[in-house]
Amino acid sequence: MSKFRVLAVANQKGGVAKTTTVASLGAAMAESGKRVLLVDLDPQGCLTFSLGHDPDKLPVSVHEVLLGDIEPNAALITTVEGMTLLPANIDLAGAEAMLLMRAGREYALKRALAKVADQFDVAILDCPPSLGVLTLNGLTAADEVIVPLQCETLAHRGVGQFLRTVSDVQQITNPDLRLLGALPTLYDARTTHTRDVLVDVADRYGLPVLAPPIPRTVRFAEASASGSSVLAGRKNKGAVAYSQLAQALLKHWKSGKPLPTYTVEA
Numbered sequence: 426m427s428k429f430r431v432l433a434v435a436n437q438k439g440g441v442a443k444t445t446t447v448a449s450l451g452a453a454m455a456e457s458g459k460r461v462l463l464v465d466l467d468p469q470g471c472l473t474f475s476l477g478h479d480p481d482k483l484p485v486s487v488h489e490v491l492l493g494d495i496e497p498n499a500a501l502i503t504t505v506e507g508m509t510l511l512p513a514n515i516d517l518a519g520a521e522a523m524l525l526m527r528a529g530r531e532y533a534l535k536r537a538l539a540k541v542a543d544q545f546d547v548a549i550l551d552c553p554p555s556l557g558v559l560t561l562n563g564l565t566a567a568d569e570v571i572v573p574l575q576c577e578t579l580a581h582r583g584v585g586q587f588l589r590t591v592s593d594v595q596q597i598t599n600p601d602l603r604l605l606g607a608l609p610t611l612y613d614a615r616t617t618h619t620r621d622v623l624v625d626v627a628d629r630y631g632l633p634v635l636a637p638p639i640p641r642t643v644r645f646a647e648a649s650a651s652g653s654s655v656l657a658g659r660k661n662k663g664a665v666a667y668s669q670l671a672q673a674l675l676k677h678w679k680s681g682k683p684l685p686t687y688t689v690e691a
Contacts, residue, residue, distance in 0.1 A: 429542040430678055433567035435552035435560055438583050441573045442610035442639065444471045447551040449664065453671030455507045459546040463504075464534070465513035466563050467553040468521070473512040476504045480514035488516040491533040491562065492523060497541050509545070517559065524558050531558065531598045535566040547678075556590050564591065565598040571635065574607040574626060576619040581626050588630060605684060606633030608670070611641045623687065636687040637666045 434447050444467075451461045465472040465487060470480030480486075489495045490511065501509050524530040538548055552563040564570060570591060574581065588604075595602050607626055613619050627634050642663040676682045 428678075429538075429545060430547045430569075431538060431550065431567045432547065432674070433550040433552055433563045433570040434573060435550075435563060435570055435587070436572050436574065436584075437554055437556050437560070437587050438575070439554035441575045443554070443573050444475055444551050446571070446573050446608065446610065446639070446667070447472055447549050448475055449667035450671050450674070451508050451549050452506045453668045454547055454675065456668075457671070457675060459675070460544065461508045462501075462511065462538075462541065462545040462548040463508055464511045464538075464548055464550045464563075466517070466534070466550055466559045467513055468515050468517040468559075469553075470513045470515070470517075472551040473510065473514070476506075476508075476510055478502060478504075478510070478512055480512065483512055483514050486516060487511045487513050488520045490537050491517075491520050493533070497537045501541075521558050524562075531561045531565045534562040538566055556587065560590070561594065561598070564594040564602060567599070567602060569603045569605050571605050572607045572632070573610045573639075574622075576609050576612045576622050576638070581622070581629065584626065584630060584632075588632075604632075606635045606686065608635045609638035609687065612638035613641050614638075633684075634687040635670065636685040637669050638687055639663060639666045639670075 432450075434443050436443060447463055451463045455461045463472060463476070473480045473483070485495055485500045487500060490497050490500050497511065500511055502512060504510055524533060534550075550563040550567060552560045572584070572587065574584070584607075591602065591604055609623055623634055626632060640662045642661055673684050677684050
């Protein structure tokens with residue numbers, strides 16, 4: 426895996442475990458010896474907070490980086506699990522408005538990541554729950570995108586709109602962007618309802634459904650509250666699932682091996 430890879434985790438719907446996915450995949454890849462950069466593109470700073478940093482006390486953040494006020498290295502901070510974080514805080518909401526007035530605004534993150542590409546093997550982007558200029562920056566900078574999808578009724582609302590945005594990005598700012606598929610989160614194998622949602626998504630949008638699905642577990646909430654990823658110190662079923670997905674991604678990047686998909690049966 427010689428090439429620097431950029432993976433966006435995006436869905437305009439909130440509460441679908443985007444941040445948990447970013448932190449947990451990053452931690453699993455760091456455990457495998459990869460140099461991992463996590464990028465928080467959400468003005469709420471949930472990823473930054475969940476990794477043990479107070480967004481309100483950051484001297485600088487991705488906000489200044491996107492506006493070109495500072496170099497990316499000046500904003501990078503380390504996490505307890507061996508990853509590097511480009512953090513976010515509420516200032517980022519202002520960056521969105523300021524970027525809108527600039528030419529080439531969709532490329533701000535791509536330009537920034539190019540400056541640190543030789544320091545990392547992979548960057549994972551936590552995109553905000555919207556289809557604004559910050560998400561467009563993430564999709565424009567990314568090689569690939571995963572869509573976390575809550576296994577609940579109405580979870581797919583907005584998926585069609587998001588897929589249209591991905592298509593627009595592929596046509597205009599990033600023709601090489603690849604949509605890897607939907608990642609089922611908050612998964613409960615005991616219910617037919619969960620399977621029904623996945624069947625509906627696979628049929629309606631023709632999206633690959635990635636495996637393994639991420640099971641619902643209280644450990645995720647506990648990990649976020651303690652400022653560490655769900656992998657930290659516990660081998661629970663959620664951590665195991667994320668570790669398996671991380672290894673599948675690394676193999677995919679190294680050898681082109683297809684990602685495992687979940688077979689949905691009606």
